[in-house]
Amino acid sequence: MPKILTQKQVDQYNRDGFIAVKGVFTPDEVKELQNVTDEFVEKSREVASHTEVFDVDLKAGHSAETPKLRRIKDPHKHHAAYNRAMRNEKLLDIIEDLIGPDIRHHHTKLNNKAPGGGAQVEWHTDWGFYPATNDDILEIGVAIDPMTIENGALMVVPGSHKGPAYDHHEDGVFVGAVQMSDVDMDAAQSILLEEGDVSIHHVRALHGSAPNMSQNSRRLLLMGYAAADAFPIGGFGDWNVWQSNMLRGEGSNVPRFNGAPVRVAEPRPENKGSIFEIQEELSMTHFEEAKPT
Secondary structure (H helix, E strand, O other), X not given: OOOOOOHHHHHHHHHHOEEEEOOOOOHHXXXXXXXXXXXXXXXXXXXXXXXXXXXXXXXXXXXXXXXXXXXXXXXXXXXXXXXXXXXXXXXXXXXXXXXXXXXXXXXEEEEEEXXXXXXXEEEEOHHHOOOEOOOOEEEEEEEOOOEOOOOOOOEEOOOHHHOOXXXXXXXXXXXXXXXXXXXXXXXXXXXXXXXXXXXXXXXXXXXXXXXXXXXXXXXXXXXEEEEOXXXXXXXXXXXXXXXXXXXXXXXXXOOOOOOOOXXXXXXXXXXXXXXXXXXXXXXXXXXXOOOOO
């Protein structure tokens, strides 16, 4: 039996490729994440372009006077609050219910959509960026702010995690987004969350999010987790570092293959880092009609 989730929630995740779980993080934990994130926004005033820590929205006019921080890169490396969130025991229990007891840290990032038009994320699958030997890989989104239709909540196409290895290329170059003809917008569902709730989506699920058209902040801490035997197609790097990323259970040196379809995310555009930078290579945004209010 599942530790935290109900069997109905596990079945929903397996069927649809995503679920929302209420109240995973306490009000005190959320408040700490809010305060720490505010501190990073203030620090971003000191940078004029992208750094190893900050992805800033240059097109939106990022400056010391009006910081436009889109992403904190690897936040767990830069503050203990984010590291604790990544290792949250209740969260790991939930993940164990979905991918088993041997859990590896994959990545963290914090997406920050500023009020009045904060950047959208074009439709894509995480699998398009980092395919592996099996697809027991998922993404957790911790709602630091409420996730609403107006501020660009995550949208997912139910059942799309059972689809093909969607092509994320344009003119032969990886642009980190699928063709809109691949997205059934009529079926897409928004994951609406309150502070402290989490979204969970499968690595192969088609998802995206519109710009923040509200006057409220929209901060989402994203954390990826993988089964220990899901080995990246592109290589895992240093073995000791790879093993140190285990958060629960036992590591493995035997990759497990489950026949999930794969398309490699190459070639990539030059000098592009985050998904926001890569998706700027798209000839047309999926949210062309959205205008700031």
